[in-house]
Amino acid sequence: MNKLRRAINNSDLGRFRFYVQLLFFAVLIYGGYLALNLGNQLPTFACLYSDLHGGSCYLLGFQHQMVTPWPEMFGGRGIGILIGLATFVAFFVVFNKAWCGFICPLGTIQDWLSSLRSKLKIRPASYSEPVFQRLSRIKYILLALLILLPMAIGNSFFGLPKLSHDWGVPFCMICPGRTVLPLFTGDFSQLAIDLSSTTKLTLTALGMAITGLFFLGSLVKPRFFCLFCPMSALHYIFFRAGLLRLTKDGAKCTRCGNCYRACDVGIRAIADDLESTNIVKDDCMMCGKCIEVCPEDGCLRVKFLNLPVYESSAEGFFTRMERKNNGK
Amino acid sequence: MENERLQRMRKTTRLHLAMEAEETLQRLEEFPERPAAMEYFYALFRRISNGDGLTSLAGEGKVIATMCMQVPQELILAVGAHPLRLCSGANAYDQVGAEFMPAKSCPVIRATLGMLKVNYSLWGDNLASIVIPTTCDQKKKACEQLTNMGYPVYSLEMPAGKDSDLARYYWQESVKQFAHDLEGLAGRRLTAAGLRGAIGKVGRAAALFRQLHRLRGNRPPLILGSDLFLVYNAYFFDDIERWSAAVEALTAELEERRQNGVRVTNRRAPRLLFTGSPPIFPNFKVPVLVELSGGIIVADESCSSTRLLSDAVAYDEAALNDMVPAVADRYLKPCTCPCLTPNGDRLRKLVTMAGELEVDGVVYQAFSGCLPYEMERQQVNEVLSERGIPMLYVETDYSPEDSGQLSTRVEAFIESIKARKRRKVRTK
Numbered sequence: 001m002n003k004l005r006r007a008i009n010n011s012d013l014g015r016f017r018f019y020v021q022l023l024f025f026a027v028l029i030y031g032g033y034l035a036l037n038l039g040n041q042l043p044t045f046a047c048l049y050s051d052l053h054g055g056s057c058y059l060l061g062f063q064h065q066m067v068t069p070w071p072e073m074f075g076g077r078g079i080g081i082l083i084g085l086a087t088f089v090a091f092f093v094v095f096n097k098a099w100c101g102f103i104c105p106l107g108t109i110q111d112w113l114s115s116l117r118s119k120l121k122i123r124p125a126s127y128s129e130p131v132f133q134r135l136s137r138i139k140y141i142l143l144a145l146l147i148l149l150p151m152a153i154g155n156s157f158f159g160l161p162k163l164s165h166d167w168g169v170p171f172c173m174i175c176p177g178r179t180v181l182p183l184f185t186g187d188f189s190q191l192a193i194d195l196s197s198t199t200k201l202t203l204t205a206l207g208m209a210i211t212g213l214f215f216l217g218s219l220v221k222p223r224f225f226c227l228f229c230p231m232s233a234l235h236y237i238f239f240r241a242g243l244l245r246l247t248k249d250g251a252k253c254t255r256c257g258n259c260y261r262a263c264d265v266g267i268r269a270i271a272d273d274l275e276s277t278n279i280v281k282d283d284c285m286m287c288g289k290c291i292e293v294c295p296e297d298g299c300l301r302v303k304f305l306n307l308p309v310y311e312s313s314a315e316g317f318f319t320r321m322e323r324k325n326n327g328k
Numbered sequence: 329m330e331n332e333r334l335q336r337m338r339k340t341t342r343l344h345l346a347m348e349a350e351e352t353l354q355r356l357e358e359f360p361e362r363p364a365a366m367e368y369f370y371a372l373f374r375r376i377s378n379g380d381g382l383t384s385l386a387g388e389g390k391v392i393a394t395m396c397m398q399v400p401q402e403l404i405l406a407v408g409a410h411p412l413r414l415c416s417g418a419n420a421y422d423q424v425g426a427e428f429m430p431a432k433s434c435p436v437i438r439a440t441l442g443m444l445k446v447n448y449s450l451w452g453d454n455l456a457s458i459v460i461p462t463t464c465d466q467k468k469k470a471c472e473q474l475t476n477m478g479y480p481v482y483s484l485e486m487p488a489g490k491d492s493d494l495a496r497y498y499w500q501e502s503v504k505q506f507a508h509d510l511e512g513l514a515g516r517r518l519t520a521a522g523l524r525g526a527i528g529k530v531g532r533a534a535a536l537f538r539q540l541h542r543l544r545g546n547r548p549p550l551i552l553g554s555d556l557f558l559v560y561n562a563y564f565f566d567d568i569e570r571w572s573a574a575v576e577a578l579t580a581e582l583e584e585r586r587q588n589g590v591r592v593t594n595r596r597a598p599r600l601l602f603t604g605s606p607p608i609f610p611n612f613k614v615p616v617l618v619e620l621s622g623g624i625i626v627a628d629e630s631c632s633s634t635r636l637l638s639d640a641v642a643y644d645e646a647a648l649n650d651m652v653p654a655v656a657d658r659y660l661k662p663c664t665c666p667c668l669t670p671n672g673d674r675l676r677k678l679v680t681m682a683g684e685l686e687v688d689g690v691v692y693q694a695f696s697g698c699l700p701y702e703m704e705r706q707q708v709n710e711v712l713s714e715r716g717i718p719m720l721y722v723e724t725d726y727s728p729e730d731s732g733q734l735s736t737r738v739e740a741f742i743e744s745i746k747a748r749k750r751r752k753v754r755t756k
Contacts, residue, residue: 123649129493251680255673257496257661258642261654271661272491274676293642318535321640325528327521 005308010316012323013288017101021108027054028105029184041087043235044104045177052185057177058088059146059231063169066150089238096242097235100226100285106177107285110218110225114264117219125221132266135227136283143230146171166199171230173203176214222264226285236282245303246286250274252299259290259300270300292320337424338446342381344420345610349377352610359552359619361592363585365578369558372566373609381443383450385412385565390514393458395440395467397631398663399484400655402641403507405526405568407514409456413564415632416440417608419726434697435725436608437466441473448477455479456513459506461486463667464700482509489669490660503656507648523651527641529568534640536575541638543582545626545685548591550582553602553625554615560633561609592624598688598745599626601681603708605695606632611726614693614734621739622746625691627681629674635664666700674704675711682717688745690719691738697725718745 027036028046031054038055040048048056065081073081092099100107117124127135149170152163172178179190193208194200217224226232253274260271265283270290273279279300280286291300294312301311353370356362376384385391390409392399397413404411416422416439425433425442444458461484462468471483485502487495511518540559544551559578563571585591600618602625607615615625628634639662643654664674682690690712694701705721712719720741724730 118645118647121647121649123647124645128497254639254662254677256639257657261657262642262644268493289644293644295638295640295642314535314538317642318531318640321531321642322528324643324646325524325531327524327646 006313006315008309009311009313010319012320013292013310017287018111020102021111024103025105025108028103029053029181031055039087039091041084041091042099043088043092043231044099045106045175045181045231047105047175047177047181049172049178049190050181050185051187053181057231058084059175059234060169060172062088063146063150063171066147067154067165067168069154089241092235092238093241093243096239096244096286097232097246097280097284098244098286099235100229100232101287104285105181106214107223107226109180110214110223113215113218114222122219127221127266129266129268132227132268132283138228139230139233139282142171142228143233146230164197164199166197166203170203173200174207174210176207176211176225179207179211180214223285226265227283232282232285239280239282240278242280243305244286244309245278246280246284246291247277247301247303248273248279249277249299249301252296254296256295258293258295262289262293264289293317334446341420341424341442341446344423345381345418346378348419349373349610352612352616355616355620356552356554356558356612359554359592361590362555363551363578363581365574365581366555366558368574368577369555369562372562373558376565377610381447382412382414382565383447385410389454390456391454392456392510392513395458395460395470396463397636398461398463398486398659398665399459400503400506400659401568402523402526402530402655402658403503403510403518403652404514405529406523407510407516407518408522409510409514409516410567414440414444414458415564415606415608416443417561417606417611417632417726418443419611419728421446422726432697434464434466434605435611435695436606436698437470438697439726441470444474444479445477448479451479457482459484463665464698466697482506482513487660488667490663491670496657496660499660500653500656503659504652507652518648520646520648520651523648523655524646527643527651527655529572531640533563533568533572533575534638536572536579537634537637539579540575540582541627541634543579543586546582546586547599547686548595549593549597549599549624549626550585550591551578552592552619553600553628554612554619556625557607557612557615557628557633558609560637561607563637564632593619593622596746596749597622597624598742598749599624599686601626601678601685601687601690602628602693603630603678603690604693604701605698606630607693608632613728613731614691614722614724614738617731617735617738618691618742621735621742623689623691623738623742626687627685629664629678629681630693631665636662666704671704675707678708679711679715682712682715687717688749689741690717691741692719692721694721694723695725696723718748 030052032052036054040056040061041058042055043058045057046053046055048060068077149167153165153167156162182190194204214225255271257271260268267281267283269281270279291312294300295314295317297313299312302309391412392404392409393412393414395414401411415436418439421442422435422439424446425438429438457480458474459482460467460471463486471481475481484506487498489495507518600623639658641654641658643651664677709719
């Protein structure tokens with residue numbers, strides 16, 4: 001058992017993650033070929049607009065449900081909404097934020113673009129901490145909008161007129177998942193601007209612009225889009241219930257900052273917070289890069305139900321760095 | 329033109345240095361059960377102290393000399409130059425320095441500048457630069473003094489703290505500039521492959537250092553702390569691969585000792601943590617006294633030995649644009665030098681080490697003239713007494729004059745720890 005644990009801790013998590021991402025990408029984009037479907041409440045961007053999807057994102061259905069007029073929402077239909085939410089949470093708690101780092105197809109595409117950039121020897125952009133903090137608020141605004149806008153279709157806020165049904169799934173309209181993921185099945189139809197109404201025109205045009213930004217941004221900045229992701233904001237409400245956890249033992253930390261520099265989403269607390277045990281932050285995607293570069297035994301750990309899955313160790317650190325230094 | 333006086337001075341200091349070094353080495357050799365692998369280090373120090381000192385190492389290839397451990401060694405190795413840390417612990421050189429330096433200045437700076445003054449003509453053209461990070465005030469001012477002596481000086485700008493993003497950014501930019509300037513100094517381009525190789529060499533040394541650190545903490549002790557100071561001091565100037573090979577042999581021998589139950593001192597010897605101003609060969613006055621009096625130094629926190637040595641560079645992408653900042657981070661973020669403010673990490677490190685290695689007491693050496701260490705004494709004392717760990721604070725310098733008084737204090741400290749331990753055993 002100890003031998004196995006040592007082998008795991010010495011292993012290259014990045015490589016493992018690459019293959020897991022590949023597997024889930026195949027399942028979520030092409031699962032339809034095998035009649036595979038993981039349901040419509042997945043806490044990740046598997047897109048219903050992509051025809052062969054092997055499961056789909058919770059946000060689409062969630063936005064639809066938010067259209068429900070309030071009397072019904074607090075009546076019988078509310079139960080359906082709650083069941084949907086419960087399914088979403090049940091999926092989420094198993095892998096916690098690892099849904100972002102290991103499963104999300106949009107995240108995977110961004111990681112591919114990042115390695116392309118690295119191969120082209122283009123310098124990655126980095127933001128200072130205050131910029132990261134300012135950007136990370138945007139996702140909460142998006143989350144609020146994707147709840148409030150559909151609500152304003154079925155209900156009237158402060159006596160204002162109700163919104164048109166064109167606002168039905170506002171986030172999907174601007175989400176790069178809708179435009180990008182179908183491309184992998186040869187479907188280019190989402191790369192279009194809908195001229196049928198002003199609302200649709202605005203939303204789809206914005207969607208096209210964001211798609212462009214998605215490609216450009218993630219070529220410059222690792223996991224660029226994740227900083228704005230409302231799914232990540234929704235995750236963060238439930239992260240404390242996560243069965244998979246990222247924990248830190250502050251007493252073992254030397255604040256060397258290796259983890260902070262490895263972090264694609266610039267979480268500084270990982271290096272400087274010595275008090276928190278559960279160190280998952282809203283932008284965290286549990287990719288485990290911080291654990292790989294931590295040279296202190298047992299300082300950073302991934303645990304599943306308190307069982308250590310992967311933890312930092314001096315031996316693992318030096319093994320991995322040696323491989324890297326030898327150009328492998 | 330070099331005047332006669334300087335030549336005479338060089339001759340006498342060389343003699344003094346050789347005597348001083350021999351005395352320290354002989355005192356170390358008198359301890360029982362010295363590991364055979366230590367022979368390499370004894371021979372190395374004998375060779376250097378009997379010749380012209382560090383200048384003799386400037387034989388082949390470009391030398392980038394440094395006056396602090398905070399100069400990124402990986403970059404120097406990557407451009408094919410030999411990093412050489414000059415910090416001197418010789419009373420002989422301190423005497424020279426005292427002639428032109430203020431009486432209240434730090435002996436490390438005084439001795440180093442004294443050495444450079446008296447040996448100026450011995451450095452060939454290979455000395456490309458002396459790199460001095462702007463850490464404490466005395467090092468900053470040393471830049472000007474050395475420039476006036478005629479040395480090529482590079483002052484590496486460093487922030488006064490390390491916590492803010494601004495400080496990190498400032499240091500990274502400073503190191504990037506240094507990497508760029510190094511290419512000119514060494515006459516070779518910095519390449520990603522070269523830097524990867526250098527990071528690998530230093531990383532290997534860091535891994536070995538960690539092994540050594542674990543072994544020295546063994547109960548019962550396998551090696552003297554004073555011997556280890558010699559090993560860490562050799563890292564100042566020795567070829568890194570030779571050093572790593574010698575340390576590998578040493579760790580192998582210590583591992584064997586651990587299995588065979590060989591020990592250097594009795595089981596109940598008080599286990600001590602050494603911290604403060606750096607013991608630099610041949611000034612091992614305090615550590616040798618401590619171990620002669622029956623204590624054993626099982627860990628230390630000072631810039632001539634363990635500080636930063638256990639930290640290794642971790643880069644994400646193997647391109648210079650990520651590796652150079654990663655190298656910069658290694659020299660700032662984990663640093664616990666008292667010139668940084670705030671320096672809570674040093675306190676945390678001391679407390680952690682004291683706990684992990686179950687030390688019975690702490691020996692705090694402060695060189696008179698080193699204000700940052702003198703000022704941190706109070707904070708260290710506070711966190712230690714909260715945990716019931718006794719501390720001996722020694723203010724000293726390189727001169728042998730205070731030896732008598734020192735040995736009385738050290739002996740009393742160690743006796744009091746022994747008495748405490750006996751009481752503890754009895755009450756159990």
